[in-house]
Amino acid sequence: MQHPAPRPRWWTELPLIAIVYAAYSAGRLLVSGDESQAVDHGLAILRIEKYLHLNAEHPLNRLFTRTPSLGIPADFAYASLHYLVTPAILVWLFRRRPLRYRAARTWLMLSTLMGLIGFSLLPTCPPRLLDPSHGFVDTMAQYSSYGWWGGEASAPRGMGGMTNQYAAMPSLHVGWALWCGVMLWRFGGRRWTRVLGVAYPLTITFVVMGTANHYLLDAVAGAVVMGLGLLLSRPAMRLANAVRARVAPGSFGTPAPIVSAGCKTSPGERIPGQRASDDSTAGAGDSHSSAAR
Numbered sequence: 077m078q079h080p081a082p083r084p085r086w087w088t089e090l091p092l093i094a095i096v097y098a099a100y101s102a103g104r105l106l107v108s109g110d111e112s113q114a115v116d117h118g119l120a121i122l123r124i125e126k127y128l129h130l131n132a133e134h135p136l137n138r139l140f141t142r143t144p145s146l147g148i149p150a151d152f153a154y155a156s157l158h159y160l161v162t163p164a165i166l167v168w169l170f171r172r173r174p175l176r177y178r179a180a181r182t183w184l185m186l187s188t189l190m191g192l193i194g195f196s197l198l199p200t201c202p203p204r205l206l207d208p209s210h211g212f213v214d215t216m217a218q219y220s221s222y223g224w225w226g227g228e229a230s231a232p233r234g235m236g237g238m239t240n241q242y243a244a245m246p247s248l249h250v251g252w253a254l255w256c257g258v259m260l261w262r263f264g265g266r267r268w269t270r271v272l273g274v275a276y277p278l279t280i281t282f283v284v285m286g287t288a289n290h291y292l293l294d295a296v297a298g299a300v301v302m303g304l305g306l307l308l309s310r311p312a313m314r315l316a317n318a319v320r321a322r323v324a325p326g327s328f329g330t331p332a333p334i335v336s337a338g339c340k341t342s343p344g345e346r347i348p349g350q351r352a353s354d355d356s357t358a359g360a361g362d363s364h365s366s367a368a369r
Contacts, residue, residue: 110199114242118201121245121291122210130293133203134211136286141213148219150283154249155216155225157280162252165259173263182313184255187305191248194301200245204288212288246297247290253280254302 125131140147166184169177204214216225253276260273284290 111201111242114199114201115206117198117245118203118206118291119210121200121293122203122206125292132292133285133288133290136282137203137212137215137288140215140286141218144219146286147215148222150287151216151219151223151225153280153283154287154289155223158249158252161256161276165256169259169263176263179309179313180255180259182316183302183305183309184252186308186312187251187255187302188248190301190305191246191251191298194246194297195240195243198245199240199242200291200294201242202244202289202294203291205241215287216289244290245294246301247284247294248298248301249284249290250277250281250295251298251302253277254299 122131125133140150162184166177166181169180173180203210203212204216206212257273257277260269260276264270264273281295284295285292
């Protein structure tokens with residue numbers, strides 16, 4: 077008989093999420109990559125997109141640059157939403173969909189770690205850091221006076237040096253937004269949550285390109301990473317269950333053996349065989365009683 081997994085506990089989930097995010101942040105910072113190599117990768121992506129007629133970054137970037145009413149909200153969205161929406165949906169799943177939470181959390185974490193591998197293997201210069209001759213304008217720098225970010229990155233002003241600006245491939249802004257969209261679509265239960273589940277990842281995709289922070293192929297790679305994370309999440313959970321069952325018998329609803337074979341307990345008994353002893357004692361008492369009669 078298969079038993080359901082126990083309800084997740086916040087005192088185990090919070091440290092786990094903190095450890096994974098700290099590893100992601102530290103790895104993203106440490107693996108800064110060579111600047112010339114990152115520029116070469118960025119230009120190669122741009123050439124591929126132009127060859128395939130997929131260069132959507134230029135028109136979007138021109139639109140955001142010339143239209144502050146679009147560019148400024150887009151910069152705010154890029155600098156903040158992935159820090160707010162993703163954790164909010166994790167908390168919502170934890171509280172309202174606990175049976176779905178563990179699989180969703182595992183999917184998100186695996187995809188994030190794979191994104192870190194991508195940053196390590198393929199440092200990529202985002203469009204905004206290319207030479208201006210390539211036609212991109214850094215809207216984060218252009219509109220920096222409206223927000224808390226500086227011209228170096230989406231980090232708070234003065235802290236741009238604490239982030240890896242060449243961690244563009246894949247775009248986890250898009251990957252995390254896609255994860256959020258799937259969670260809203262599947263588990264929101266309302267029409268408006270499904271609409272939001274479609275609109276949010278699409279909006280973030282336009283934002284990352286219009287602000288010149290990512291190429292279209294970065295966004296595609298972010299979606300691919302999330303797909304791989306989804307495929308690997310179920311085997312990863314089975315492996316985690318097997319390890320936990322071996323380390324701590326009785327986990328996940330599997331009853332641990334309490335007594336050796338041949339001994340049984342009933343509700344209220346503390347000692348195996350107690351019922352048999354009581355029955356034999358009772359039988360002996362009955363026989364003595366019969367003899368007395």
